[in-house]
Amino acid sequence: MRVANPVDLIVMNKKNQILLCKRTEEEHGYKDTWSIPGGGPEFNEGFEEALHREIKEELGCKIKRFTYFKSYFMKLEEKFIVRSIYFYGEISGKIKLNHELSEYGWFDLDNPDLLKLNFAFNQKDVVKDFIKFWKKRGSF
Numbered sequence: 001m002r003v004a005n006p007v008d009l010i011v012m013n014k015k016n017q018i019l020l021c022k023r024t025e026e027e028h029g030y031k032d033t034w035s036i037p038g039g040g041p042e043f044n045e046g047f048e049e050a051l052h053r054e055i056k057e058e059l060g061c062k063i064k065r066f067t068y069f070k071s072y073f074m075k076l077e078e079k080f081i082v083r084s085i086y087f088y089g090e091i092s093g094k095i096k097l098n099h100e101l102s103e104y105g106w107f108d109l110d111n112p113d114l115l116k117l118n119f120a121f122n123q124k125d126v127v128k129d130f131i132k133f134w135k136k137r138g139s140f
Contacts, residue, residue: 002080007051008038009066010088010130011059017106018127019091021058023120024102035120036086036127037101047085059104060096065089070129074122086126109134 011019020034037058041050055063066089074082095104107114109131115124 004040004080004082005047005085006038006040006082007047007054007085007087008036008126009051009055009063009091010036010069010086010126011091012088012134013090013106015106016109016134018109018130019095019104020107020117021097021101021104023100025100030120032102032118033120034117034123036123038084051087055091058098058101059091059093060098061091061093063089064092069133070126072122072126082121084121084126086130088130 013019019037021037023030023033023035025031037055038051039054039058041047042053045053051066052063055061066087069086069088071086072084074084076082097104107117114131115128117124119127
């Protein structure tokens with residue numbers, strides 16, 4: 001059984017919006033779907049180090065602060081399991097998407113249409129859980 005451990009950052013802004021990005025690459029059938037920025041660690045790279053690198057690569061930004069949110073398991077194929085580790089936080093700098101992403105948007109957590117988007121992987125569940133969490137927490 002092969003296991004992947006991507007790390008993703010639910011990027012928040014001061015308006016209680018999250019950043020989602022549209023994917024350009026056909027990875028496991030998720031081209032043109034909305035996703036939370038992040039990706040897999042490289043060999044001998046820790047989760048936090050990978051998170052900083054992935055946000056810099058995908059968005060051209062630095063992470064100002066972040067906190068662990070939750071981990072999710074998902075079976076992609078018969079012999080492939082993904083344990084995604086989600087953090088939430090803020091970024092600094094002007095967003096410049098790399099070739100893996102075609103566009104981005106800031107989405108209000110209170111907008112019911114947010115969950116109608118076509119999400120990559122199981123990230124609709126992640127966003128749904130985060131909305132519940134954020135309504136209870138309310139701030140960093």
